[in-house]
Amino acid sequence: MRRIYLSLTEGTRIAFQSISTNKIRAILTTLCITIGIVSVTSMNTITDGIDRSFEDSMSALGRNVVYIEKWPWGLGGGEYKWWEYRNRPEMKLDYVEEIQSRSQYADHVAAGASRNRPVRFEDNFVESAEVVGATPNYLQSTALELEQGRFFSQDEDIRGAKVVVLGAEVVNSLFDGVSPLGKEVRIQGQKFNVIGTFEKRGEFLGLNNVDNMAAIPMGSYENIFGLRWGLQLSVRFPDETTLEEGQYEIEGIMRQIRQLDPLEENDFAINKPELFEAEFQNMTSTIYLVGIFLTGLALFVGGIGVMNIMFVSVKERTKEIGIRKAVGAKSWEILSQFLIEAIVICLIGGVIGIVLSIGATQLINQFFVAYMSWTTVLNAVLLCSAVGVIFGFIPSYKAAKADPIESLRYE
DSSP, X not given: OHHHHHHHHHHHHHHHHHHHHTHHXXXXXXXXXXXXXXXXXXXXXXXXXXXXXXXXXXXXXOTTEEEEESSOOSOSSSOOOHHHHTTSOOOOTTHHHHHHHHOSSOSEEEEEEEEEEEEEETTEEEEEEEEEEEOXXXXXXXTOOEEEEOOOOHHHHHTTOOEEEEOHHXXXXXXXXXXXXXXXXXXXXXXXXXXXXXXXXXXXXXXXXXXXXXXXXXXXHHHHHOSSSOOEEEEEOSSHHHHHXXXXXXXXXXXXXXXXXXXXXXXXXXEOTHHHHHHHHHHHHHHHHHHHHHHHHHHHHHHHHHHHHHHHHHHHTHHHHHHHHHTTOOHHHHHHHHHHHHHHHHHHHHHHHHHHHHHHHHHHHTTSOOOOOHHHHHHXXXXXXXXXXXXXXXXXXXXXXXXXXXXXXXX
């Protein structure tokens, strides 16, 4: 056991000595691995960022929520028959109480409608915020979270109180680090008192950008904009199992409310967030395939570079191999010495690649989404070691099997 330990430590020392002796060669070799690791980690950070952003978007929409609207979401392929959908009757605010009273499965039923309008505070303004009119239980039915303050009450909704809850982007644009609570903003020329703010969620795939939202009571919204079109109902269920049964119940209730005959088609749409998951899977599958190809190619090229340099290293140190064998070194000790050297070269390139990937992640985040986790870093280190073992084995095995007499004669 002691001999194994001494052989490994000695092999590591010789590996570093060899690398420091041939600095230029080592730098060029590690450069290949660095490029490969940057490719691997960058692709992982993009896919991890996509996954996290998608989960955030799904949680903002609510996994246990269905949305009842005039228009179906244009997902899932097939022809989008807009000319048929446009003739459907609009949703009505009265449907909220009717669905809530008739449904045995629904936890919360809420309504929302929106317009894009400027929101102003003193000299600052947001050019196109999503002004959302909502019922008081809108927060529960859509799984949104408050960062500070409160949501508006039933009484404020009934009397059309001029109160508003702002998203993170709107707060940053208007108040620049100052607490917005108690301040007055202008929407459509009218003053609204800020009573709360939403948690920052970010936007992905164009889903529910809560950060750019300004939520006001439905009563206020109706007084300003009216409810002639664009009303959306959201129905939240206790869990996904209940959702499976509840969505059919909701469809039946809506058909009763609309007084549709059994043979008539629905004149409304029940939209589910899970429709986005199919779109998401299609998109990520393509990214994963491209990523696997590019990273595999980069690491293969890097591995070939390591193998080539190791063959050169073995050739240059043929006499050293002969001397070590002559004084009693075992074949496995020679093998481990060169294998450690290959792994060390790959690990140096990997560490440099990880450091560069941190900067690349920050850069990617300016234009898309990326997230570097400790799992990605660990995988990169393991991948470097694997490349060193795989591509360094053949040169190391050649060195281990070298004839000591022929090696000593080598000039």
